[in-house]
Amino acid sequence: MIKVPQFSMDGKALSPVEVDEAVFGQHVKRFLLRQAVLMYEANQRVGTADTKTRKDVSGSGRKPWPQKHTGKARAGSKRSPLWRHGGTVFGPHPRDYSYALPKQALRQALNSAVLSKLRDGEVKVVDKLALSKAGKPETKAVAGMLEALKIDRRCLIGTEAYDKALALSVRNLPRTDLYPVADLNAHQVLKANFLVLTRSGLDRLVALAKERAGTGTAAASVKAAKPAKAPKARKDS
Numbered sequence: 001m002i003k004v005p006q007f008s009m010d011g012k013a014l015s016p017v018e019v020d021e022a023v024f025g026q027h028v029k030r031f032l033l034r035q036a037v038l039m040y041e042a043n044q045r046v047g048t049a050d051t052k053t054r055k056d057v058s059g060s061g062r063k064p065w066p067q068k069h070t071g072k073a074r075a076g077s078k079r080s081p082l083w084r085h086g087g088t089v090f091g092p093h094p095r096d097y098s099y100a101l102p103k104q105a106l107r108q109a110l111n112s113a114v115l116s117k118l119r120d121g122e123v124k125v126v127d128k129l130a131l132s133k134a135g136k137p138e139t140k141a142v143a144g145m146l147e148a149l150k151i152d153r154r155c156l157i158g159t160e161a162y163d164k165a166l167a168l169s170v171r172n173l174p175r176t177d178l179y180p181v182a183d184l185n186a187h188q189v190l191k192a193n194f195l196v197l198t199r200s201g202l203d204r205l206v207a208l209a210k211e212r213a214g215t216g217t218a219a220a221s222v223k224a225a226k227p228a229k230a231p232k233a234r235k236d237s
Contacts (some may be wrong), residue, residue, distance in 0.1 A: 002118045005133045006125040006199070009141070011148025017123070017125050017202065023209045024115040025108060033116075033186060035101060036109035040187035043098040051091025060088075106185065107212050113189040114205070123195045125202055126150055129159065129166065137168035149196070155190035158184060160200040180204040 003016040059079040067074055081089045101109075117123050126145065131138045146155060154175040159166065162180050170178040179188065181201045189195060197205065 004123050004125050004202070005120065006127060007149055008127055009129065009148070010147045011145075011150075014127055017199070019118060019202070019206065021115055021118065023206055023213070024111040024118070026115075027112075028116045028119070029108060029112045032105060032109050033112050033190065036106055036186045037190065039099060040103050040185065045097040047095050047097050047231060049092040050094055051087075051088040053091070054081060054087030057085065057087050094215075108184040110184060110189065111209055113186040114195070117189060117195045122193065123197065124151075125197050125199055127199050129157075129198045131165055131169065135165050137165050139169045139172050141175075142166070142169045146173070146196075151194050151196070153193035154187055154191065155196055156184075156196045158195065158197045158201045158205065160198060160204045216222060 001018045002021050003018055006014040006017050008014060054077065057079050059077075061077060061079070064075045064078060065072060075083075078086070080086045114123075114164070126149075129142075131141055142157075146152075155177075157170060157176065157178040158181040159178065160181065167178055170176050177188070177192070181197070182203050186203075
């Protein structure tokens with residue numbers, strides 16, 4: 001069991017929350033984390049780099065000089081890649097760098113990312129993240145909470161569900177992001193220096209981890225326990 005410190009919005013220490021690390025896979029799968037991070041960063045690449053080949057650059061198509069009897073090397077075009085202002089050989093062209101990993105692998109990568117944060121002591125729990133005026137953004141309240149928790153680096157806040165007022169409150173804070181725990185991924189968790197979870201958000205995150213871990217097992221057991229079809233009886237002629 002890992003004890004996660006719990007605080008109130010004003011920074012007052014409360015009783016810690018115990019989290020079973022077995023829920024998040026018991027071990028940090030570093031190779032899987034690397035694969036997931038590479039995928040997320042590749043999917044963010046724009047892929048608009050482009051170069052001109054010899055058919056795209058401007059210039060005459062006339063042969064610069066005769067083939068023979070000049071003492072010079074043979075040349076067929078001013079747009080040759082060997083010449084200044086010529087085309088580019090094997091240069092980049094617009095392409096799509098995105099690819100996808102299996103969903104189960106991404107879920108395990110997220111569990112490993114959260115587990116690494118828990119073991120490194122970079123997770124803090126807030127008993128309740130509420131604004132003074134319900135439904136109205138209040139950036140000052142969220143900034144005061146982060147200052148009370150002594151968080152001065154990149155921070156990721158995870159809540160149980162999407163709250164528009166909280167999202168607008170966090171939007172103007174530098175190096176601070178807010179997402180529902182159901183929308184988190186391994187890249188976001190690893191990129192942040194601190195992971196701040198509401199108590200309900202932590203419970204939701206643990207419930208999702210248990211549900212995803214149990215879904216595959218249950219499906220496999222049900223599939224294995226499915227009885228085989230009985231052979232059809234032959235009709236006697």
